[in-house]
Amino acid sequence: MSRLRSGVCLLALVLLFSGPALAHHSFGAEFDANKPITLKGVVTKVEWTNPHSHFSLDVTDDKGRTTRWVLTGYTVNALYRTGWKKDVTMKVGDTVTIFGWRARDGSNSAHAREVTFADGKKLFYGPPAGTGEGGNTPAVKVP
Amino acid sequence: MNRTLLAAIVATALGTACNSTPPTVNQETKAIASNGVPRTADGKPDLNGVWQGGNGRRGTWEEANSGLGVGGTGTDAAAPANPASQQVITDPAPYKPEAAARVLESFNKRGIDDPAGLCLPLGVPRLALVGLFPIQIVQTPTQVVILHEYMSVFRVIPLNAEHRTDVGPAYMGDSVGHWEGDTLVVDVTNFNDKGWLSGTGTFHSDALHVTERYTRVDKDQIDWVITMEDPNVLTKPWTVKTTLMLREGTRLQEYVCAENNVETAHYEKILKEGVPYRR
Numbered sequence: 482m483s484r485l486r487s488g489v490c491l492l493a494l495v496l497l498f499s500g501p502a503l504a505h506h507s508f509g510a511e512f513d514a515n516k517p518i519t520l521k522g523v524v525t526k527v528e529w530t531n532p533h534s535h536f537s538l539d540v541t542d543d544k545g546r547t548t549r550w551v552l553t554g555y556t557v558n559a560l561y562r563t564g565w566k567k568d569v570t571m572k573v574g575d576t577v578t579i580f581g582w583r584a585r586d587g588s589n590s591a592h593a594r595e596v597t598f599a600d601g602k603k604l605f606y607g608p609p610a611g612t613g614e615g616g617n618t619p620a621v622k623v624p
Numbered sequence: 625m626n627r628t629l630l631a632a633i634v635a636t637a638l639g640t641a642c643n644s645t646p647p648t649v650n651q652e653t654k655a656i657a658s659n660g661v662p663r664t665a666d667g668k669p670d671l672n673g674v675w676q677g678g679n680g681r682r683g684t685w686e687e688a689n690s691g692l693g694v695g696g697t698g699t700d701a702a703a704p705a706n707p708a709s710q711q712v713i714t715d716p717a718p719y720k721p722e723a724a725a726r727v728l729e730s731f732n733k734r735g736i737d738d739p740a741g742l743c744l745p746l747g748v749p750r751l752a753l754v755g756l757f758p759i760q761i762v763q764t765p766t767q768v769v770i771l772h773e774y775m776s777v778f779r780v781i782p783l784n785a786e787h788r789t790d791v792g793p794a795y796m797g798d799s800v801g802h803w804e805g806d807t808l809v810v811d812v813t814n815f816n817d818k819g820w821l822s823g824t825g826t827f828h829s830d831a832l833h834v835t836e837r838y839t840r841v842d843k844d845q846i847d848w849v850i851t852m853e854d855p856n857v858l859t860k861p862w863t864v865k866t867t868l869m870l871r872e873g874t875r876l877q878e879y880v881c882a883e884n885n886v887e888t889a890h891y892e893k894i895l896k897e898g899v900p901y902r903r
Contacts, residue, residue, distance in 0.1 A: 507735040507824075510901045511890055530884035532743065558773060558877045559756050562685055586899045608756075613738070615824025619731035620717045621724040 506532075508607075509614025512553075512592040516583040517610075520550055520591070524575045529567045531556050534606070536571065536593075538579065552579055552593035554607035563605050570604065571596065582610050660843030661806075664763065669806050669840045671761045671768065674876065675868035678755030682844045685758070685874045717826060723857040730825025732903045736891050737825075739818060743881035745777045745795035747819025748812050748834050749850045749864065750826075759868070760876050768801055768808065773876045781810055788814075793830050795819050810836040821852055822864055829856035844870045 522540035534554045541547045555563065564570075571577065578597040584590040593606045656662045662670040681688035719727055730737055740746055740754075752759050757774035770779040781799040788798055793816035801810040812834040820826045837849040846868040853861045894901055 506738040506741040506887065510734040510736040510894065511887065528884060531879055532881045532883075532885055533887065535884075535886075556756065556879065558879055561877065562689070562874075585901050586894060586897060614734035615731045619728050620823035620826050621719045621727045622716045623728065624721070624724070 507613045507615075508553075508592050509611045511584060512582045512610075513585050514582055514610035517580070518583050518591055519578065519580050521576070521578040522550065524571060524573050524577060525549065527568075527571060527573060529557050529560075531558070534560055538577070548589055550589045550591060552581065552591055552606070554593050555605075560606070565604060565606075571598070575599065579606070581607065656843070659841070661840045662843070664765070666765050668763075668765075668803060669808075671763045671808065671838060671840055671846065674758050674760045674871045674874045675846065676755060676758050676871050676874075677749075677752040677848070677866065677868050679869060680845075680867050682869060685871045688869065688871070717821070717823070717862050718859045719857055720859055723827075726827065727825040730827075734901060734903065735824040736894070736901065739820060741885075741888055741891060743775065743885055744818065745775050747795055747815065747821065747828075748779075748797055748799075749836065749848075749852075749866075750820050750822050751775065751777060751796070752868070753822055753866065757879070758871055758874050758876060768810075771876060773879050775881055776879050787811070793817075797832070797834065804837075806839060808836075808838040810834075810838070812836065821862070822850075827857070828852070828854045831856045838868075846870075 520538060520540050522538035524536055525539050526535075526537040528535040534557050536552050538550045538552060539547050540550055554560070557565075557567070576599050579591070579593040580595045580597075581591040581593040584592075592610075594609065595603055596606045597603045664670045664672075676685065676688065679688055717724075717727070745751060746754070751772050751774060752770070754774050757772070759773065760771040762769040762771065766783055768781040768783065770781070772778065777796060779796055779799055781801045783801050783803070785800045787800055791798065791814065793814055795816055795818060797812040798814035799810050799812045801808055803809070813832075815828065815830055815832040815834075817828060817830045817832075819828065821828055821832075831854050833853045835851045835853075837847075837851075839847045839849075841847050847865070848868050849863065849865050851861050851863045852858070893899075
């Protein structure tokens with residue numbers, strides 16, 4: 482957690498001096514950077530779409546109960562530039578592990594930062610935590 | 625004949641130095657000055673190429689965005705974006721008090737009201753500051769065209785022309801340009817009031833006037849200075865100094881934002897259900 486926290490803080494620091502957004506729009510409104518999550522499951526659906534890519538993951542717990550999660554990530558334009566290939570890199574039926582941050586509404590949804598494949602290879606799937614929400618400091622002085 | 629043009633011609637004659645930016649309509653580019661700035665046949669700095677805003681690192685897209693960066697290929701998932709990818713030097717925006725309150729409100733709502741969430745063009749300069757997407761500059765002696773991958777938006781900037789008067793207000797405004805020495809100066813007016821300038825909530829009115837100055841300082845970098853004036857919401861001109869970095873080998877992609885924009889519905893759900901999302 483401390484690693485995540487320091488990362489989020491550094492992100493906030495650099496955003497202090499920035500105007501640009503990293504992401505399409507506010508991941509921060511939809512997902513909570515203070516709720517990291519790691520999930521391992523079987524891919525059941527892949528949406529290779531803009532403005533964001535999505536995939537579904539069936540996660541089975543140690544009691545045999547399966548829960549379907551929906552993961553959100555980069556625009557496909559960024560995925561291509563990050564090393565992904567449509568219908569090749571990740572397919573329905575693949576077992577993957579994701580690291581990301583949960584949705585604020587408590588649903589089984591998360592913003593996936595990274596996907597780890599069965600062979601151990603890792604690729605970023607979405608932007609860092611808290612992106613697109615304006616950083617830690619507004620563009621104007623706070624009265 | 626000025627020395628720069630002479631140098632360009634000599635370099636061309638020696639068969640040296642074709643830059644390797646993607647092919648464009650301007651194939652006459654031959655000369656590269658000692659500072660690495662190529663010039664077109666008419667002696668102007670050559671701005672042709674694919675560029676990335678919001679990221680001051682040199683190199684190819686992969687090099688500049690590797691590790692922690694945007695679309696990076698690094699290994700630490702919890703790491704933040706690379707600081708270099710966030711390079712914009714600016715002071716707090718000089719909004720009038722009542723306007724600043726509106727900016728702050730949007731910030732406190734984490735930008736849930738971002739026009740990008742509706743797949744709308746972000747305006748000038750913000751659209752090119754989203755470092756996730758490249759832009760392409762196509763330069764001719766009579767006009768400069770900027771192609772934005774993000775939102776698939778274009779800007780046609782005629783040189784030494786008057787602003788047009790036969791169109792209504794626009795997200796990206798109406799642009800005309802001219803050269804001041806080695807700097808391309810672009811004057812942008814006729815905006816609507818639906819875009820943001822640079823940063824969450826930085827709204828403007830339809831009185832916005834933007835002046836951009838593009839100066840290619842070496843092979844890899846264009847210094848981009850943007851001055852925004854809006855007497856309805858700003859107390860004085862707001863100037864942002866940033867860069868566009870050359871991304872050789874990168875080609876623009878199609879981007880259709882409306883394809884599957886489910887986030888808008890997600891935001892409505894958050895608002896309807898009272899999910900605590902504010903700062």
